[in-house]
Amino acid sequence: MYVHIPFCIRKCSYCSFYSVCADENIRRRFGNALLAELRTRVKGRVIKTIYAGGGTPTLLPPVFWKGFLAQAGEIADISPADEFTIETNPGAVTERELFALRQAGFNRLSIGVQSFNDTLLQTLGRIHTSYQAEETYRSARKAGFLNISLDLMYGVPGQTLKNWLKDLERIEELGPEHVSCYDLSIIEGTPIFKSINDGVLTKPDEEACRDMYFASDEILTRRGYLHYEISNFAHCKSYISKHNSSYWDRTPYIGLGPSAHSFDGKVTRSWNVSFLELYLERIRDGQSPTADSEIISKEQAALEMVMLGLRCSAGVDLKEIEIETGIRINKDYLKTMINNNRVILSESKLVPTSEGMLYADGDSVNLI
Numbered sequence: 321m322y323v324h325i326p327f328c329i330r331k332c333s334y335c336s337f338y339s340v341c342a343d344e345n346i347r348r349r350f351g352n353a354l355l356a357e358l359r360t361r362v363k364g365r366v367i368k369t370i371y372a373g374g375g376t377p378t379l380l381p382p383v384f385w386k387g388f389l390a391q392a393g394e395i396a397d398i399s400p401a402d403e404f405t406i407e408t409n410p411g412a413v414t415e416r417e418l419f420a421l422r423q424a425g426f427n428r429l430s431i432g433v434q435s436f437n438d439t440l441l442q443t444l445g446r447i448h449t450s451y452q453a454e455e456t457y458r459s460a461r462k463a464g465f466l467n468i469s470l471d472l473m474y475g476v477p478g479q480t481l482k483n484w485l486k487d488l489e490r491i492e493e494l495g496p497e498h499v500s501c502y503d504l505s506i507i508e509g510t511p512i513f514k515s516i517n518d519g520v521l522t523k524p525d526e527e528a529c530r531d532m533y534f535a536s537d538e539i540l541t542r543r544g545y546l547h548y549e550i551s552n553f554a555h556c557k558s559y560i561s562k563h564n565s566s567y568w569d570r571t572p573y574i575g576l577g578p579s580a581h582s583f584d585g586k587v588t589r590s591w592n593v594s595f596l597e598l599y600l601e602r603i604r605d606g607q608s609p610t611a612d613s614e615i616i617s618k619e620q621a622a623l624e625m626v627m628l629g630l631r632c633s634a635g636v637d638l639k640e641i642e643i644e645t646g647i648r649i650n651k652d653y654l655k656t657m658i659n660n661n662r663v664i665l666s667e668s669k670l671v672p673t674s675e676g677m678l679y680a681d682g683d684s685v686n687l688i
């Protein structure tokens with residue numbers, strides 16, 4: 321179960337997620353609406369992981385989360401669940417709140433650090449400094465979080481390989497259980513897109529971003545992390561994010577909150593209305609917050625299975641795809657991938673190399 325909390329203290333310059341700045345009154349109304357959605361949509365289900373993301377979920381108070389998790393436990397079977405993640409951002413949570421969130425039942429914390437370089441943090445429009453990021457990490461440890469994930473970004477305007485290596489050094493020193501390294505996407509409509517378009521900022525070129533990607537692969541794997549997905553590293557198997565892995569292996573999921581997506585694990589994907597006011601209105605009037613849904617064709621399903629599989633070290637089983645969707649892959653193109661050292665084929669299992677993960681999107685389109 322994914323829960324989307326659409327609030328942030330301030331909008332970051334690169335952000336295209338649905339989040340707004342809202343006062344306490346709106347946040348309280350939203351919390352009540354979310355509980356109502358939980359009661360109607362989750363009743364009787366079996367939940368294996370809970371992930372509170374956003375936005376900044378810690379802008380809802382720990383007491384809310386305590387009640388939310390307790391209600392989830394009352395109306396659904398959460399006995400198989402052993403991963404309860406909440407995201408936060410440095411500067412948006414106190415040590416006392418972290419302690420209360422741990423007591424409420426969250427056992428995994430994902431912190432949006434993004435960079436340990438203050439100039440880059442300003443470029444990204446983040447609300448915090450690198451000192452605050454480290455403080456949040458230390459507070460989380462004191463609060464009892466034994467499974468912490470830190471998010472970092474590369475490909476940030478002004479960033480060099482040298483800056484990036486320093487970020488990776490800080491990761492080695494701090495030793496989180498999980499690290500996510502994302503290549504910054506420049507999305508049209510965001511302030512950073514405009515700055516780049518106006519020539520005020522320049523994003524590092526493709527070659528520089530590749531170097532940063534391979535530096536994270538080399539340094540973190542040497543440090544003992546498993547590079548289990550293009551952007552994700554876990555310090556050992558038990559720290560691989562179960563929740564995120566379920567998106568990649570097409571496990572059914574339910575998303576609560578504005579703009580959250582749900583998937584039945586077979587052919588139907590649906591999503592909630594994006595706008596907070598509309599979401600609140602629908603819930604208040606006893607209506608479904610679902611905005612729309614789509615039926616995934618066999619071809620689309622095959623494409624998604626290959627695309628997601630080629631981004632993960634677990635790879636993808638071509639025979640399974642053929643049985644499930646009836647789609648056969650392009651064998652000539654597969655040979656090219658193998659010859660270019662982008663994948664290893666063992667019986668019907670196709671496993672990407674670190675380099676191959678970078679080509680997952682293009683290669684999957686050519687394979688199907």
Ligand code: SF4
Pocket residue numbers: 327328329330331332335336337339374375376409432
């Ligand atoms: S904290 Fe995250 S969700 Fe909020 S504005 Fe920044 S990037 Fe977007």
